[in-house]
Amino acid sequence: MNSPCQEIADNIGTLFICSEFKYFIKITTPFIYPDGDVIDIFYRRIEGGFILTDLGETLRWLESQSVSGMRNEKQKELIETIRLTHNLEVKRDMFIARFNSNTNNTKLASSVLEIGQALVRLSDLWVLQIGRKNKTIIDSVEDFIKNLNISYEREQVYTGGTDRNWRPHFYTTVKGNNVLTHVLNADNKSNTKPILCMVNT
Amino acid sequence: MSNETKRITENITWVGDKKNSETVKFRVPVVSDQDYPIFVDRSYNRYLERLSYKVIHKEIGRRIYGLDMGKEHRNPDGALVGENHLHKWSEEYEDRKAYSAQQCIFSPANKPLEVWKEFCAEANINFLGAMEEIPFVQLEVDFDLGGITLYE
Numbered sequence: 001m002n003s004p005c006q007e008i009a010d011n012i013g014t015l016f017i018c019s020e021f022k023y024f025i026k027i028t029t030p031f032i033y034p035d036g037d038v039i040d041i042f043y044r045r046i047e048g049g050f051i052l053t054d055l056g057e058t059l060r061w062l063e064s065q066s067v068s069g070m071r072n073e074k075q076k077e078l079i080e081t082i083r084l085t086h087n088l089e090v091k092r093d094m095f096i097a098r099f100n101s102n103t104n105n106t107k108l109a110s111s112v113l114e115i116g117q118a119l120v121r122l123s124d125l126w127v128l129q130i131g132r133k134n135k136t137i138i139d140s141v142e143d144f145i146k147n148l149n150i151s152y153e154r155e156q157v158y159t160g161g162t163d164r165n166w167r168p169h170f171y172t173t174v175k176g177n178n179v180l181t182h183v184l185n186a187d188n189k190s191n192t193k194p195i196l197c198m199v200n201t
Numbered sequence: 202m203s204n205e206t207k208r209i210t211e212n213i214t215w216v217g218d219k220k221n222s223e224t225v226k227f228r229v230p231v232v233s234d235q236d237y238p239i240f241v242d243r244s245y246n247r248y249l250e251r252l253s254y255k256v257i258h259k260e261i262g263r264r265i266y267g268l269d270m271g272k273e274h275r276n277p278d279g280a281l282v283g284e285n286h287l288h289k290w291s292e293e294y295e296d297r298k299a300y301s302a303q304q305c306i307f308s309p310a311n312k313p314l315e316v317w318k319e320f321c322a323e324a325n326i327n328f329l330g331a332m333e334e335i336p337f338v339q340l341e342v343d344f345d346l347g348g349i350t351l352y353e
Contacts, residue, residue, distance in 0.1 A: 022248075028273065035264075035288065036297045038273040038281075055249055057272070060224045064244045064255055067262045069228060093222045129262060 016112065024055075031116040033061050033123045041115055043108075049100040052111055056093040058119045066129035075125045086118035095119065137185045138169055150174055202256070202266050202289075206234040208327040209241070213317075215335055223248045225335055231256070231326060239265070241326075245313065245335060246271075252310040254320050255288075265290040268320050270310035274299045285310075287323070 002010065015030040024042040031039040042053050063069055071079070082088075089096040097115050099107065138154075145152050153171045158180075160166055168180040186192045210232065215225045226244040231237065238259040245252045251271035255264040267288040274286045276298050285306055286299040305323040308315035314332050321328045 032275055034297075036274050036276060036299060037269060038275055040272065056223045056246055057249065057251065060244050060246055060251075060253075063224075064226070064242050064253055065264070067257060067259055069226070069242060093224060 027112060029112070029116050031120050033058075033120075034126055037061065039116060039119050039123075041112055041119075043112075046098075049098065050108075051096055051098050052115050053094045053096040054115075054119055058095060058122050059093045061123055062126055065126040068129075072128065074128050078125055078128070079122060082118055082121050086114055088115070088118060095122070138183050141169070141181075141183050145170060145172060202324050204233055204235060204237070205325050205327075207231050207237070207239075207325055208233070208329055209321075210329045212330040213332040215245075215333060229330075243317075245310075247335065250309075250311045252313065252316060254317070256324060263290075264288060264296045266324055267296070268302060268306065268316075268323075269299070270302075270306070270316070 017028040019026050019028070021042065024044045027041045027043060029039050029041055033039060039054070040057070042055050044051055044053075059071075062075070063071060079090075083090060083095070087097065089098065095115070095118065097111055099111060142152075142154060151173050155167055155169060156171060157165050157167050158171070166180075169183045170179075170181040172179045172181060182195075184192075184195060186195055208231070209229050211229050213227050213229055215227055223246050224244055225247065226242065228240055228242050230240045233239075239256055240259065242255045242257055243253065249271060251269075253267065253269050255267040257263065258265045268286075269288065270285045273284055274282050276282060277294055282299050283301045283303065285302040287302045287305075288296045288299045290296055291298060306316060306319050308319060310316065313335055317328070317332055320326075
């Protein structure tokens with residue numbers, strides 16, 4: 001029986017499928033974008049060496065994920081960091097890795113893996129899209145309450161004994177006991193005291 | 202997506218969002234009797250002839266329905282569903298699970314108007330506008346890919 005390493009060595013190459021596409025060889029990889037779409041890398045010989053590129057697909061994918069349809073400043077900054085880390089060029093929105101003709105076959109294989117990793121990292125920047133709704137701490141508390149099968153209302157307005165209106169995060173009922181819950185979180189330290197005062201009043 | 206009052210009344214104009222990009226795109230709002238906060242994003246890579254239509258929900262900032270053409274998709278269970286596939290939103294997988302589009306999309310990706318009509322029919326969107334042709338790639342005079350030629 002082969003060792004796991006031997007099995008990986010014997011089979012990992014079959015995960016990359018090559019086919020011709022216009023002036024390129026298309027390498028279909030086992031890497032995927034965050035939505036499951038498969039990442040293709042394109043190889044082409046040029047004078048003095050060869051290149052690997054995504055032919056613009058990663059930025060097309062990234063930009064079409066957002067409400068704005070554009071990259072934001074944070075994404076641009078991180079794209080540049082990833083580009084430098086993996087020594088990529090960007091032209092016409094294509095990420096390109098360039099190699100000279102002295103590059104051996106091992107280098108080609110490792111380069112395909114490296115640009116694949118870079119494209120996965122780049123596509124993961126979609127989580128920074130402005131307009132994307134992120135889960136809040138209150139959402140997480142709601143999940144927790146739901147999992148315990150506790151009946152609850154979330155962020156409803158209730159009128160107190162002094163006729164003042166309150167909006168606790170949760171109103172839960174367990175075995176006839178009613179509990180009002182306010183999740184104590186603040187976006188910065190200076191806001192903690194007013195929130196505590198308001199909840200304790 | 203089953204609501205049949207969804208409609209697009211605007212004409213569609215392609216936008217090359219940047220000079221010297223292979224990608225052209227458009228965005229157009231979808232109106233409905235229920236005022237769903239949705240719009241359609243479409244992008245097309247002219248060199249690869251890859252096309253995507255995405256119905257995006259503005260409030261959650263996510264695709265809730267979409268068509269991809271020209272690239273393979275792998276579902277969370279590892280199954281490949283084909284180069285032309287539809288993404289449908291679900292609680293469990295969000296937009297990560299896709300289905301083959303061969304039962305509803307018959308035109309190739311480089312026939313955008315025909316595909317658009319088929320997509321609208323499948324998504325129950327009544328398209329009342331007009332769509333212009335995709336603009337040709339316009340390279341700058343000093344355009345250089347560093348020895349890489351895409352169009353010969």
